[in-house]
Amino acid sequence: MKPLLGIERVTQRFGGLVAVSNVSFQIFENEIIGVIGPNGAGKTTLFNIITGIYKPTEGKVMYDEGNIAGFRPHEITQSGLARTFQNIRLFQNMTVLENVLVGMHTRTKANLFDAVFRTGRLKKEQLEATQKAEYYLRLVDLYEHRHSAAKNLPYGSQRKLEIARAMASEPRLLLLDEPAAGMNEQETAELMEFIGKLKALGYTILLIEHDMKLVMNICERIIVFDHGCLIAQGEPEVIKKEPKVIEAYLGKEA
Ligand SMILES: Nc1ncnc2c1ncn2[C@@H]1O[C@H](COP(=O)(O)OP(=O)(O)OP(=O)(O)O)[C@@H](O)[C@H]1O
Numbered sequence: 473m474k475p476l477l478g479i480e481r482v483t484q485r486f487g488g489l490v491a492v493s494n495v496s497f498q499i500f501e502n503e504i505i506g507v508i509g510p511n512g513a514g515k516t517t518l519f520n521i522i523t524g525i526y527k528p529t530e531g532k533v534m535y536d537e538g539n540i541a542g543f544r545p546h547e548i549t550q551s552g553l554a555r556t557f558q559n560i561r562l563f564q565n566m567t568v569l570e571n572v573l574v575g576m577h578t579r580t581k582a583n584l585f586d587a588v589f590r591t592g593r594l595k596k597e598q599l600e601a602t603q604k605a606e607y608y609l610r611l612v613d614l615y616e617h618r619h620s621a622a623k624n625l626p627y628g629s630q631r632k633l634e635i636a637r638a639m640a641s642e643p644r645l646l647l648l649d650e651p652a653a654g655m656n657e658q659e660t661a662e663l664m665e666f667i668g669k670l671k672a673l674g675y676t677i678l679l680i681e682h683d684m685k686l687v688m689n690i691c692e693r694i695i696v697f698d699h700g701c702l703i704a705q706g707e708p709e710v711i712k713k714e715p716k717v718i719e720a721y722l723g724k725e726a
Pocket residue numbers: 486489490491509510511512513514515516517518
């Protein structure tokens with residue numbers, strides 16, 4: 473089986489600091505993979521490399537068999553990767569529905585001419601986009617709130633809205649940066665159920681998360697970072713018992 477994403481000997485230096493050091497791993501279609509590690513281990517830098525915010529100093533990011541290292545973020549979104557951020561990045565004054573429509577932008581075809589003259593093509597496309605956005609909002613249980621301003625949603629719902637917005641670009645691979653951050657126990661439990669639903673829909677998910685219960689429960693494989701290096705990868709049961717992991721991460725934070 474060919475991987476959907478292949479990280480090949482990737483290194484990211486910032487001046488003298490090596491944030492990611494010679495990292496390689498693969499992700500296969502429809503897997504849920506967790507990335508864990510202490511603060512500053514290089515997890516977010518890895519996401520930033522995969523999503524085109526940084527061009528790695530060395531190495532390849534193979535996605536669907538092509539090397540996307542150095543592609544611009546919008547090109548990466550167009551190739552079928554989408555992400556959420558550690559800190560919520562919604563348009564707070566826009567409605568819930570509008571936030572999802574923004575995520576769909578890379579998939580619409582109407583041009584300036586269509587926009588100025590409000591052509592039939594534009595109207596048809598707008599209607600289809602709204603229907604699609606509503607579909608994603610139903611998936612995350614926010615349809616009823618579609619006309620509320622994003623800022624009026626509770627925190628857990630704002631995180632779900634971010635996921636809906638990422639899904640609107642129709643990715644095959646979803647990268648979630650600390651999706652449970654700031655959530656209460658109930659919201660985290662709902663999120664776990666929701667991520668299970670995404671898998672059933674065929675998505676492949678790579679997530680960074682500090683909530684060990686979430687990671688251990690829903691991830692099929694876990695990748696562990698420490699000081700920029702990949703120190704272990706495997707099934708949760710194996711990772712839990714790995715001495716290097718306990719020393720680097722679980723021992724300090726769990
Ligand atoms: N743009 C940058 N310029 C310089 N150093 C950076 C930059 N981005 C990250 N770093 C450094 O790279 C290292 C890895 O940081 P990164 O944010 O990837 O870690 P992390 O595992 O995501 O941590 P956390 O769990 O706290 O989010 C840190 O030492 C950080 O200070």
